[in-house]
Amino acid sequence: MDTRFRLLQALESNPEISQRALARELGLSLGKTHYCLHALVAKGWVKVNNFRRSRHKHRYLYQLTPQGISEKTRITRRFLKRKIQEHRELTAEITRLRRQLDDPDAPEAPGT
Numbered sequence: 001m002d003t004r005f006r007l008l009q010a011l012e013s014n015p016e017i018s019q020r021a022l023a024r025e026l027g028l029s030l031g032k033t034h035y036c037l038h039a040l041v042a043k044g045w046v047k048v049n050n051f052r053r054s055r056h057k058h059r060y061l062y063q064l065t066p067q068g069i070s071e072k073t074r075i076t077r078r079f080l081k082r083k084i085q086e087h088r089e090l091t092a093e094i095t096r097l098r099r100q101l102d103d104p105d106a107p108e109a110p111g112t
Contacts, residue, residue: 003028005079007036008072011046011062018059037062045071 006026010017017025023033040046045068049061064072 002079003032003036004040005072005075007033007040008045008064008068008075012064012069012072015062015064016059017062040068043071044068 003026007022010022010025019033019037020030022028022037023030026033028036037046037048041048044065047063047065049063050059
């Protein structure tokens with residue numbers, strides 16, 4: 001899910017980005033980036049157009065379709081919900097650790 005989310009986010013903010021630059025930005029291999037982009041196109045979430053005025057025949061414009069925009073919104077909601085939960089869990093862990101530091105005689109939590 002994170003890869004799709006990050007790809008859709010990157011394409012929405014920079015539709016003229018090359019696959020190589022996209023791969024570098026997301027920390028993915030070029031092959032994985034190509035595969036994931038192809039999957040987004042096959043799902044109808046991204047439309048690919050050639051630059052008309054480009055001297056480079058292999059330059060493309062990646063546009064989110066209305067379906068892609070809806071899907072990005074749905075994925076963003078799920079992503080945000082998961083991150084909020086992770087934040088709550090991390091906050092609770094930090095609180096437990098601080099209490100342990102304040103009371104060195106407190107028993108350690110299992111698994112630590």
